[in-house]
Amino acid sequence: MGTIKALRGTRDILPGEVGYWQQVEAIARGVFGHALYSEVRPPIFEQTDLFARGIGEATDVVGKEMYTFSDRGDRSITLRPEFTAGVVRAYIEHNLGTKAQVQRLWYGGPVFRYERPQAGRQRQFHQIGAELIGSDAPAADVEVVAIATNILQQLGLKSLRLDLNSVGNGSDRAQYREALINFLTPHQQDLDADSQDRLTRNPLRILDSKDPKTQAIVQDAPQLLDYLGDESRRHFDQVQSLLTALGIEYQINPRLVRGLDYYSHTAFEIQSDDLGAQATVCGGGRYDGLVGQLGGAATPAVGWAMGVERLILLLEQLQAAPVLAPEIYCVSQGDRATAQALVLAQQLRQAGLRVEFDLSGAAFKKQLKRADRSGAPLCLILGETEAVQGTVGLKWLQTQEQTSQTQADLLQDVETLKKRLALAESTP
RNA sequence: GCGAGCGUAGCCAAGUGGUUAAGGCAGUGGAUUGUGGUUCCACCACUCGCGGGUUCGAGUCCCGUCGUUCGCCCCA
Numbered sequence: 425m426g427t428i429k430a431l432r433g434t435r436d437i438l439p440g441e442v443g444y445w446q447q448v449e450a451i452a453r454g455v456f457g458h459a460l461y462s463e464v465r466p467p468i469f470e471q472t473d474l475f476a477r478g479i480g481e482a483t484d485v486v487g488k489e490m491y492t493f494s495d496r497g498d499r500s501i502t503l504r505p506e507f508t509a510g511v512v513r514a515y516i517e518h519n520l521g522t523k524a525q526v527q528r529l530w531y532g533g534p535v536f537r538y539e540r541p542q543a544g545r546q547r548q549f550h551q552i553g554a555e556l557i558g559s560d561a562p563a564a565d566v567e568v569v570a571i572a573t574n575i576l577q578q579l580g581l582k583s584l585r586l587d588l589n590s591v592g593n594g595s596d597r598a599q600y601r602e603a604l605i606n607f608l609t610p611h612q613q614d615l616d617a618d619s620q621d622r623l624t625r626n627p628l629r630i631l632d633s634k635d636p637k638t639q640a641i642v643q644d645a646p647q648l649l650d651y652l653g654d655e656s657r658r659h660f661d662q663v664q665s666l667l668t669a670l671g672i673e674y675q676i677n678p679r680l681v682r683g684l685d686y687y688s689h690t691a692f693e694i695q696s697d698d699l700g701a702q703a704t705v706c707g708g709g710r711y712d713g714l715v716g717q718l719g720g721a722a723t724p725a726v727g728w729a730m731g732v733e734r735l736i737l738l739l740e741q742l743q744a745a746p747v748l749a750p751e752i753y754c755v756s757q758g759d760r761a762t763a764q765a766l767v768l769a770q771q772l773r774q775a776g777l778r779v780e781f782d783l784s785g786a787a788f789k790k791q792l793k794r795a796d797r798s799g800a801p802l803c804l805i806l807g808e809t810e811a812v813q814g815t816v817g818l819k820w821l822q823t824q825e826q827t828s829q830t831q832a833d834l835l836q837d838v839e840t841l842k843k844r845l846a847l848a849e850s851t852p
Numbered sequence: 853g854c855g856a857g858c859g860u861a862g863c864c865a866a867g868u869g870g871u872u873a874a875g876g877c878a879g880u881g882g883a884u885u886g887u888g889g890u891u892c893c894a895c896c897a898c899u900c901g902c903g904g905g906u907u908c909g910a911g912u913c914c915c916g917u918c919g920u921u922c923g924c925c926c927c928a
Contacts, residue, residue: 483926506927539925545926629926700923728928755887787887788886788888789888793888794888803888
């Protein structure tokens with residue numbers, strides 16, 4: 425076939441499913457609004473260096489998953505593989521920290537990672553996320569988690585698990601890292617190939633390995649939680665007791681190590697059993713070092729991102745896609761009648777009604793059939809007779825009741841029409 | 853980047869080496885002229901993702917390629 429198709433790992437979101445997207449976006453927007461988070465919209469591409477520095481050279485995201493290219497000015501450009509680095513860059517660039525001590529921000533849009541597609545994983549996918557910049561309070565961590573759980577709850581998603589861990593601060597982690605390397609090095613030969621590789625690059629990730637032999641070795645490894653200093657310990661304890669106070673269930677997962685370098689203290693992940701291998705629906709944590717690392721004043725921050733496609737995979741298991749049905753379906757035959765019908769439809773739309781207009785001019789039989797399928801409770805009928813009289817037929821499709829009145833009267837009395845429509849729609 | 857499965861119309865599919873590629877849904881036209889949800893009839897793939905090969909003959913076997921699915925890896 426010579427026709428052009430969407431690139432591997434990209435997808436068109438078509439009318440039949442777009443209702444899910446609008447549902448997710450509307451709920452997220454609502455929840456963020458109630459918590460006074462403001463939307464930010466950073467650019468889709470940035471200087472490559474921003475992500476390399478922000479996310480960490482050693483991570484897979486930077487090492488092998490970025491969409492990087494040179495533009496015509498020979499600049500190295502990267503399509504964002506996540507939002508956080510861009511949001512923080514904007515925060516620094518526009519001195520948002522000087523406008524208010526605490527910035528509560530949210531975002532949504534496409535991100536890009538060059539990966540092998542599979543269920544719940546694409547090259548262009550969409551994230552919705554939150555960043556709370558400027559507070560190191562445990563309550564900030566919990567606020568952000570609570571917003572995530574609110575969104576998931578309002579979407580009606582059940583059987584989700586919240587995993588929680590603390591990766592401590594930089595020096596906690598450095599000490600632990602050393603202890604872990606010391607522990608693992610004697611076992612080096614017995615680790616799986618990937619883990620051997622990670623021993624020097626990113627040893628904490630070895631804890632997460634699914635290889636059974638590696639798992640067995642890791643079983644007796646020192647625990648990160650034992651290496652937390654007093655500060656980190658206290659922060660983690662407070663996060664837990666606040667979560668409990670909010671009635672948010674969680675489980676401590678000492679092996680939860682977020683992939684990106686910038687995390688510190690709290691790390692969390694929300695997973696579902698109904699998604700196969702790509703089980704994580706929301707991931708996030710605290711990243712107190714990032715703002716400083718990107719050239720801003722040292723500023724604590726915490727945030728998360730959700731994968732919209734994964735949310736929708738779960739929603740599909742629960743409900744049909746919301747669709748917008750017309751309230752009125754308008755049929756007509758003949759040039760004069762069609763012209764009048766079009767005017768009528770236009771005026772009804774301006775009066776706030778959802779009106780679908782049949783363009784076919786086909787036999788009323790066909791048009792009525794489409795009216796029926798459209799789901800509209802009311803069909804307006806204009807033929808030659810009505811055109812001459814200046815009237816319009818009103819056919820209520822559920823009861824088959826049909827009346828006629830003048831077009832002028834109909835428009836005069838849109839309010840009672842609306843009431844009848846509301847009644848008809850509530851009793852389908 | 854690695855491993856395995858799959859790829860027939862808009863959708864769901866039968867077909868597994870032999871003349872014209874089942875069926876269903878949707879769509880279009882019709883069953884007396886201006887009225888729906890039922891029914892009936894007709895039409896709707898010169899072609900089986902694409903390219904090459906084996907064979908007298910391929911949707912059906914082989915190779916490649918692209919896509920997709922499921923794992924690994926990684927992450928949302």
